[in-house]
Amino acid sequence: MNAIITGATKGIGRAVAELFAKNGFNVAVCARTQADVAALKASLEETYQIKVIAQVVDMSDKKAVKAFMASILEQWKTVEVLVNNAGAFIPCELANSDNEAAFEMMMDLNLYSTYYMTQGVLPSMIAEKKGHIFNMCSIASIMPYGAYAVSKHAMLGFSKVLREEVKDKGIRVTAILPGATYTASWAGTDLPQERFMKAEDIAQSLFDIYNLSDRTVVEEIILRPQLGDI
Numbered sequence: 001m002n003a004i005i006t007g008a009t010k011g012i013g014r015a016v017a018e019l020f021a022k023n024g025f026n027v028a029v030c031a032r033t034q035a036d037v038a039a040l041k042a043s044l045e046e047t048y049q050i051k052v053i054a055q056v057v058d059m060s061d062k063k064a065v066k067a068f069m070a071s072i073l074e075q076w077k078t079v080e081v082l083v084n085n086a087g088a089f090i091p092c093e094l095a096n097s098d099n100e101a102a103f104e105m106m107m108d109l110n111l112y113s114t115y116y117m118t119q120g121v122l123p124s125m126i127a128e129k130k131g132h133i134f135n136m137c138s139i140a141s142i143m144p145y146g147a148y149a150v151s152k153h154a155m156l157g158f159s160k161v162l163r164e165e166v167k168d169k170g171i172r173v174t175a176i177l178p179g180a181t182y183t184a185s186w187a188g189t190d191l192p193q194e195r196f197m198k199a200e201d202i203a204q205s206l207f208d209i210y211n212l213s214d215r216t217v218v219e220e221i222i223l224r225p226q227l228g229d230i
Helices: 011-022 034-048 062-075 097-128 146-169 199-210
Strands: 002-005 026-031 052-056 081-084 131-136 171-178 220-223
Touching: 002 011, 011 026, 011 034, 011 081, 011 199, 026 034, 034 052, 052 062, 062 097, 081 097, 097 131, 097 146, 097 171, 131 146, 131 199, 146 171, 171 199, 199 220
Parallel strands: 002 026, 002 081, 026 052, 081 131, 131 171, 171 220
Antiparallel strands: none
């Protein structure tokens, strides 16, 4: 069994990669930093005795995303799971024209990379009449959290349309909407770790959803810290 996880060296992506590897999946992972990618590959292969495809990929670059997918498909005939996790949060306001570059970056990372990765796996999933695509959206997908929320609203909309298009082809599509989760992006915060969700909890929810029978799909799941949003 083979699973692809983008943005996999830290936080939720790392937790997802670890969990699938632990359960016998070969994994394809990517991130921006060579040292992080190499360390993850070595760790997963040594700990779980699986095969790991690991590459440095700028997920905001269309050509790089497509090249990553092409490399995976050269080595794997089938992909059972795709987790579109790569993304970025850049604080900016839509009303400020100086934020154009930041807005475009978030759309490239949070939406377009999801589209291109999905286009890459769909032919084999359709041929096999099975597969599960997880799109790591955000609580921002349903709330107005600045320009970032626009990209995440779009990612949720993408998930809904895709699900409708492939539901009769044996492919399940799940949108994950997590609230504040303790990852490196929260480093330096004055809030205690206990105020945040654990990345491992998000990963476990995703894996449990995957393990439901083929007769059932979780279309969307919202996960929030017990004490509410931060």
